[in-house]
Amino acid sequence: xxxxxxTYFNDVAVLLDRSLAPGEFHICRFDAEVSDFVRMNRGKVxxxxxxxxxxxxxxxxxxxxxxxxxxxxxxxxxxxxxxIDAALAALRSAIVDLPEDPHLDYATDVHSSRTVRTANxxxxxxxVAGVLDAAQGLDLVGIYAAGPVYRxxxxxxxxxxxxxxxxxxxxxxxxxxxxxxxxxxxxxxxWSAADFGAKMHEARERLALLANPSRSLEPGxxxxxxxxxxxxxxxxxxxxxxFSGRALATRQSCLFRMRDGAALLDPAITxxxxxxxxxxxxxxxxxFARPDNVPLLAEGRLVGSLVSPRTAKEFAMATNxxxxxxxxxxxxxxAGTLPLAETxxxxxxxxxxxNLWYLNFSDRPACRVTGMTRFASFWVEHGxxxxxxxxxxxxDSVYRLLGDHLVGLxxxxxxxxxxxxxxxRNVGSMRLPGAVVSEMVFTL
Amino acid sequence: MSSSxxxxxxxxHQLRGxxxxxxxxxxxxTAETYAVRKNVPQPPASSRDRGAxxxxxxxxxxxxxxxxDLSRAGLQAALDRATEWARATxxxxxxxxxxLPKPAPRGEYSSPDIDAPGWSGRDWYELLGAESRAAGCDAxxxxxxxxxxxxxxxxxxxTSAGGNVTQRYRFVMPSVVVxxxxxxxxxxxxxxxxxxxxxxxxxxxxxxxGFDGSGVRIAxxxxxxxxxxNCPAGTVDVLLMPDQMVLQIHExxxxxxxxxxxxxxxxxxxxxxxVTLDMFGSYRYGSELLxxxxxxxxxxxxxxxxxxxxxLRAEKQYLIRAGMLERPLGGALSQSRAGVAGVANSRAxxxxxxxxxxxxxxxxxxxxxxxxxxxxxxxxxxLMRTNSSWSIDDSRNKFQFGCEWGQLIEKGELTTxxxxxxxxxxxxxxxxxxxxxxxxxxxxxxxxxxxxKGEPSQVIRxxxxxxxxxxxxxxxxxxxx
Numbered sequence: 001x002x003x004x005x006x007t008y009f010n011d012v013a014v015l016l017d018r019s020l021a022p023g024e025f026h027i028c029r030f031d032a033e034v035s036d037f038v039r040m041n042r043g044k045v046x047x048x049x050x051x052x053x054x055x056x057x058x059x060x061x062x063x064x065x066x067x068x069x070x071x072x073x074x075x076x077x078x079x080x081x082x083x084i085d086a087a088l089a090a091l092r093s094a095i096v097d098l099p100e101d102p103h104l105d106y107a108t109d110v111h112s113s114r115t116v117r118t119a120n121x122x123x124x125x126x127x128v129a130g131v132l133d134a135a136q137g138l139d140l141v142g143i144y145a146a147g148p149v150y151r152x153x154x155x156x157x158x159x160x161x162x163x164x165x166x167x168x169x170x171x172x173x174x175x176x177x178x179x180x181x182x183x184x185x186x187x188x189x190x191w192s193a194a195d196f197g198a199k200m201h202e203a204r205e206r207l208a209l210l211a212n213p214s215r216s217l218e219p220g221x222x223x224x225x226x227x228x229x230x231x232x233x234x235x236x237x238x239x240x241x242x243f244s245g246r247a248l249a250t251r252q253s254c255l256f257r258m259r260d261g262a263a264l265l266d267p268a269i270t271x272x273x274x275x276x277x278x279x280x281x282x283x284x285x286x287x288f289a290r291p292d293n294v295p296l297l298a299e300g301r302l303v304g305s306l307v308s309p310r311t312a313k314e315f316a317m318a319t320n321x322x323x324x325x326x327x328x329x330x331x332x333x334x335a336g337t338l339p340l341a342e343t344x345x346x347x348x349x350x351x352x353x354x355n356l357w358y359l360n361f362s363d364r365p366a367c368r369v370t371g372m373t374r375f376a377s378f379w380v381e382h383g384x385x386x387x388x389x390x391x392x393x394x395x396d397s398v399y400r401l402l403g404d405h406l407v408g409l410x411x412x413x414x415x416x417x418x419x420x421x422x423x424x425r426n427v428g429s430m431r432l433p434g435a436v437v438s439e440m441v442f443t444l
Numbered sequence: 445m446s447s448s449x450x451x452x453x454x455x456x457h458q459l460r461g462x463x464x465x466x467x468x469x470x471x472x473x474t475a476e477t478y479a480v481r482k483n484v485p486q487p488p489a490s491s492r493d494r495g496a497x498x499x500x501x502x503x504x505x506x507x508x509x510x511x512x513d514l515s516r517a518g519l520q521a522a523l524d525r526a527t528e529w530a531r532a533t534x535x536x537x538x539x540x541x542x543x544l545p546k547p548a549p550r551g552e553y554s555s556p557d558i559d560a561p562g563w564s565g566r567d568w569y570e571l572l573g574a575e576s577r578a579a580g581c582d583a584x585x586x587x588x589x590x591x592x593x594x595x596x597x598x599x600x601x602x603t604s605a606g607g608n609v610t611q612r613y614r615f616v617m618p619s620v621v622v623x624x625x626x627x628x629x630x631x632x633x634x635x636x637x638x639x640x641x642x643x644x645x646x647x648x649x650x651x652x653x654g655f656d657g658s659g660v661r662i663a664x665x666x667x668x669x670x671x672x673x674n675c676p677a678g679t680v681d682v683l684l685m686p687d688q689m690v691l692q693i694h695e696x697x698x699x700x701x702x703x704x705x706x707x708x709x710x711x712x713x714x715x716x717x718x719v720t721l722d723m724f725g726s727y728r729y730g731s732e733l734l735x736x737x738x739x740x741x742x743x744x745x746x747x748x749x750x751x752x753x754x755x756l757r758a759e760k761q762y763l764i765r766a767g768m769l770e771r772p773l774g775g776a777l778s779q780s781r782a783g784v785a786g787v788a789n790s791r792a793x794x795x796x797x798x799x800x801x802x803x804x805x806x807x808x809x810x811x812x813x814x815x816x817x818x819x820x821x822x823x824x825x826x827l828m829r830t831n832s833s834w835s836i837d838d839s840r841n842k843f844q845f846g847c848e849w850g851q852l853i854e855k856g857e858l859t860t861x862x863x864x865x866x867x868x869x870x871x872x873x874x875x876x877x878x879x880x881x882x883x884x885x886x887x888x889x890x891x892x893x894x895x896x897k898g899e900p901s902q903v904i905r906x907x908x909x910x911x912x913x914x915x916x917x918x919x920x921x922x923x924x925x
Contacts, residue, residue: 037900041709044538048529049508051796053495070491074513090490097566099485125532132536142712143899173712179839181711250587251625252632262628360835362846362866363923365630370844372837391837393844393868397924421900444842444868
């Protein structure tokens with residue numbers, strides 16, 4: 001049985017279909033969520049609340065002229081109808097003056113789809129009470145976010161796509177003191193007190209290691225292990241235009257030297273956009289279906305990119321269902337052969353990097369990246385954790401870290417659900433292994 | 445039909461509140477975006493984003509609920525949900541809201557030129573098209589775009605204690621970005637960074653920043669960078685121009701002085717601060733030339749306003765005076781928690797996010813050195829313009845920043861253009877090496893619409909006005925190839 005939101009969206013689509021004049025075409029997107037957000041600090045509640053938001057984006061197309069307008073709606077069509085009519089009228093008037101757009105493209109084959117994944121979640125108040133109980137005596141800071149997220153697509157051809165997922169994501173840090181902390185996340189569709197308890201237990205154990213006197217390292221080159229949560233930051237920076245078809249074609253991608261055959265990564269490096277195993281919708285903003293899997297890097301070579309319909313038109317390429325930003329939403333990095341249990345032994349002596357933080361390019365064409373260590377990072381000697389390390393800045397090229405200096409990737413991978421909540425709860429995810437590197441340049 | 449903002453005001457007074465205090469914060473924001481990329485007008489985009497947040501204090505707790513359903517029933521449902529949150533979490537609340545004064549601000553604010561007619565889409569496409577055509581002047585220019593985003597917003601704040609504030613804003617944010625590529629290298633140059641030109645008011649700001657003619661100028665600079673050597677490495681003086689100073693101020697003064705970071709709220713995400721409460725009034729943050737103000741009163745600056753989003757009246761305050769740390773960036777709630785005086789900076793980026801401590805306009809007050817005097821006073825150094833890379837640790841101490849444009853200064857004169865100029869340092873030491881501060885003729889009023897922070901996350905508009913400044917003994921370096 002459709003949710004109230006789905007019924008509302010279908011009614012909007014019918015209204016739009018009936019409102020068009022001859023020769024007009026519409027594309028309609030719906031982005032909505034009902035989210036509980038509970039912010040915690042010092043083991044107490046800092047800001048609890050609920051956000052109920054519904055956005056409609058309408059694109060009116062006439063020939064090759066088009067414009068887009070988005071608006072907030074109440075979810076009651078009787079209440080919203082006048083605003084939707086006004087938006088259509090504004091678009092109709094805007095496109096009259098526009099020139100034809102040579103790069104316009106949108107789906108004309110109908111691929112309707114429906115994905116609904118509901119969650120069995122206790123009330124957020126109950127979950128938060130349990131989290132705070134488990135954190136008695138600890139300096140816990142973090143956020144619990146939960147509730148349904150809705151994405152809809154409709155067009156004049158009758159295509160309808162609906163994506164409705166209810167989930168939760170708890171992100172929390174346990175602080176020892178100052179900037180010494182352990183960060184943990186627990187997200188999914190079914191809340192399990194036992195699973196949460198196990199994660200909290202592991203975090204407590206790691207926190208105890210931070211009580212040891214910390215060590216300040218001199219700048220230099222160190223062997224290092226990057227945990228999956230650290231790899232998320234590195235991969236996240238590569239996603240910042242790295243796999244974009246447009247950025248590669250205009251040589252703005254940090255990976256353009258791979259496209260030009262001037263750079264390679266280690267043969268163990270394989271990346272794909274794996275929508276089939278992610279939680280993002282399988283349709284994009286112009287209505288194209290997204291393939292289950294788009295290979296991006298294979299055995300250290302660039303083999304593909306994410307191509308939006310607009311880029312496809314501009315550069316005479318084929319679109320593969322990317323959105324305008326051409327950023328992966330379900331990045332999948334292939335596992336290696338190093339068992340997770342043997343990573344400390346493989347690291348031997350060096351830095352165990354639990355998290356990286358605030359990465360940016362220091363030389364984008366060279367794919368050279370700088371950033372900081374953060375949270376639980378340790379100095380390891382002969383395969384044993386010796387001391388927490390004070391934060392260090394690194395500045396090194398991905399071509400080296402995942403190229404000549406890569407020792408191995410772990411055979412186990414982590415599914416990391418994107419916890420970003422800018423404007424809306426993100427539906428992206430990454431599946432990543434950890435990596436041991438023989439050398440990483442630390443500068444400050 | 446959607447309710448008018450006036451009808452929301454009357455609806456608020458009919459809501460059935462059950463807490464000790466409740467408020468409604470409405471944001472009604474429209475936006476228009478125009479762009480011409482590689483001489484192709486991009487389809488225009490417009491939006492109207494309108495909703496309200498209801499906040500309730502009850503039994504010592506506080507809760508909020510935000511909704512895009514602005515019917516009376518929608519607002520009542522939000523108020524009821526906020527009340528549930530306040531009650532359910534009262535015993536676990538970090539803050540006892542019973543001890544706080546109930547805001548009852550009354551007043552209005554308007555951006556400059558708020559009612560002036562804005563440009564039409566045709567006007568914008570004409571201007572942007574001209575700059576685009578001028579920028580695509582060489583086969584090595586591989587991508588270029590001229591664009592603008594204009595926004596109009598109404599913020600309404602009503603409280604059960606009689607508060608009634610209306611603030612109206614108009615923002616203009618133009619941009620020109622050009623990318624050149626040849627021989628395995630790519631260089632990008634922009635007009636003060638992407639959306640780095642951002643002010644309140646009307647289109648008059650275009651002339652002030654030389655937007656007309658910027659396409660060919662920026663393209664020429666991108667080509668110069670393509671031919672330039674890498675910035676040499678060494679410990680030298682740097683002359684940071686205003687469009688890099690804004691980033692330096694933002695990351696290594698603005699964020700560390702946010703009181704909610706100091707109180708630990710941000711430790712799970714944006715981070716903490718090397719600044720601690722005991723430093724206010726006694727800590728030397730920088731040289732005696734360093735004067736930093738919180739100034740929401742400069743009309744054209746991006747984050748000027750009369751009241752913050754918790755209803756505190758906004759006034760100019762010194763944060764750092766003659767190098768000494770005076771007060772943090774903390775709104776009424778944080779001030780109460782910390783027991784220190786702060787500023788009116790509790791702000792939310794939209795109706796669907798709660799207010800937290802944010803920068804507004806954080807400015808470096810001008811000194812008395814002309815740009816010529818500053819250059820003449822440098823034996824060996826680098827002038828850097830326009831931020832391109834920013835990274836700083838979660839305590840806001842160890843930083844590394846990069847710029848689009850560098851130019852060597854040798855024996856008091858500007859010489860070779862260099863690419864990929866980067867520098868790194870530690871906030872706690874860096875500002876003590878501030879050696880010269882430019883006079884008013886070197887000041888630019890800039891800002892960013894993209895300051896990220898908070899859980900749930902928020903991206904907010906922040907203003908920075910700064911002169912050019914000279915720093916001694918800075919670790920600078922270039923790129924790989």
